Amino acid sequence: MKTKVSRRAHFNAAHRLHNPNWSDARNKEVFGLCNNPNYHGHNYDLIVSVIGEVDPETGYLMDMKILKDLIKSEVENHLDHKNLNKDVADFSTLIPTAENIAKVIYDRLRPHIDQSKEIEVVLYETPRNFVTYPVK
Amino acid sequence: MKTKVSRRAHFNAAHRLHNPNWSDARNKEVFGLCNNPNYHGHNYDLIVSVIGEVDPETGYLMDMKILKDLIKSEVENHLDHKNLNKDVADFSTLIPTAENIAKVIYDRLRPHIDQSKEIEVVLYETPRNFVTYPVK
Amino acid sequence: MKTKVSRRAHFNAAHRLHNPNWSDARNKEVFGLCNNPNYHGHNYDLIVSVIGEVDPETGYLMDMKILKDLIKSEVENHLDHKNLNKDVADFSTLIPTAENIAKVIYDRLRPHIDQSKEIEVVLYETPRNFVTYPVK
Amino acid sequence: MKTKVSRRAHFNAAHRLHNPNWSDARNKEVFGLCNNPNYHGHNYDLIVSVIGEVDPETGYLMDMKILKDLIKSEVENHLDHKNLNKDVADFSTLIPTAENIAKVIYDRLRPHIDQSKEIEVVLYETPRNFVTYPVK
């Protein structure tokens, strides 16, 4: 039976939901207040989980210090105190919804964690709205 | 790979656990303090999740504003500040345990969300007792 | 300089806000959904604090085990899983608003704690609505 | 003895810390990442408390529904999903630090609440950084 280890992290960012292929009216209709051209922002809370087998010699599935540092270098340094639309290349052609941010975080972490292990990302845009990726 | 979006909501209600087919003594033995004939109550916290594919045009799996409004109309307006046993028809012949309330919420939401998407309900009766429905 | 020690506890109860000296119409206007004649309920969260000097021999202001047991006997056993209006004599002529429940809790604890120490009660009716008594 | 009633609310906003009387270098030195010219953002959590006497007829110090609606009209509608620097006139000449936002919220609410009652504002910029205004 497998085990899952999870690490919580956070970053603060500004964003705006806007599809450049649409009229301003349609953007406003679909995205409402989130379409504000001057941006708004969030404290994003993040849980990264890694699923696999526990190493009997260490009792660790993965050293949480290594996972913490990886989230720091690949996610927090990349997104914290940024304007997602203007400062982060991943969102130059991708709308920074919670769904898309979660997938970007997953794609950034995936190459750095052993392929025998699965990864799961939960991203809280607010304490009341959150996203999990991927889901089987 | 699928994504899951989740929305937290809440309602306050009174209830009593009582099986009318049983004697008072057996009800008291099985349900203890929860059998108080004058009712007691809870702040129920609710997480409704929807699982499916993200629409590339909006970056949304489902507009959280629509999910929020659906929970408001189908769950909060139906259960908030109510006596579940006396004011809510779903519980006229069903004991309002957390397990059964979670299923009632699922059944009320299911017809309003696209059948290609799965739904999951987590219901907190207290911060220490909670129920998830359905589980594969 | 004084120290304050605080202990968190909780209880679940049903209640109804209703002033018997008023018409039904005025009760409904003032108390809204909280006036439901069939009651509704809450998970009340409670923080009881005691303020005074630390005993140098024990390093305790007050043994938290004693405070915990006192809250159990005087508050939880008295209010948990009860209908405040029907089962609790303190509310036979007092409307069980959060303000009044906090004062009842204070009055029940006051005789059991050394008079040289101050007491403060914080009562959460929901995570978003709470009351502190007394305030200087 | 007085009582305090408290209501929790929240809003999301973008901001930038920048003093226009200073050089870019000094702004960057003092405000660090918070000086990002493209803005970043937060989920601000807010607790507004009102201190005074309880009305014996209602058992209320102040109707929480009225306080909730007042926070909605004076604070949330004014600040939610906004860029504090560009969209909110209060910050045209005032740096939107947590300290200053708390004072602006207090000043906006003060005229709407009976002068016999005191007001206290707690503003969480993140779960780890928060401000209380005023303090005696």
Next chain:
Amino acid sequence: MKTKVSRRAHFNAAHRLHNPNWSDARNKEVFGLCNNPNYHGHNYDLIVSVIGEVDPETGYLMDMKILKDLIKSEVENHLDHKNLNKDVADFSTLIPTAENIAKVIYDRLRPHIDQSKEIEVVLYETPRNFVTYPVK
């Protein structure tokens, strides 16, 4: 479709991460501050979930009072206010990492819950580090 009921509990304990087959230098390199020979400690938070069918007569999957008492007798009494390395036999030859503690808790509960039901343990070592066992 199955239902999952979950109960939150907690215990406080001291521990040290140390593999007796390794040199002190390697232990320090792998386990860092967690290798402190004088121990450090945590408030462990625990969620035990049981998955199965709801009994139509009671509306319960499992009586939460029974689950609470079982966690008390099998987990809290066994681990609370203990030094995991020195006071708990399960860790005489097993390093008390969160991964291993979660498995020990699972193994202690498994014989006491009907085999037709699945069990899941989530163990928080801190609010930011937690483990789930087992995962399919």
Next chain:
Amino acid sequence: MKTKVSRRAHFNAAHRLHNPNWSDARNKEVFGLCNNPNYHGHNYDLIVSVIGEVDPETGYLMDMKILKDLIKSEVENHLDHKNLNKDVADFSTLIPTAENIAKVIYDRLRPHIDQSKEIEVVLYETPRNFVTYPVK
């Protein structure tokens, strides 16, 4: 009117409550499970607040980055992953109760913060037990 800024931090430690001037029997009677000779431990959560005037040029009462770094150097580095009784000189003759730990933290921070400003320390030993020092 003054403002208060607050910063939350945390550390994990082992401790034992024991008065060396007392018999083992009296220690066990007064301190109960907390007297375990092999130690137990906690995740201590800490809120440090600073009270004073806001600087109109920065909008800051105190730069939270400076306060965060001060808590790191004076408190976290001193107490995190330590055995308070054996590894921390402050507790060589002082029982490490929450009351005394809060006072030690206050005394360590006081020389590093401008004397025109007041300091307040809240220390959570568990989410249910916490201490505030000093209180007027």
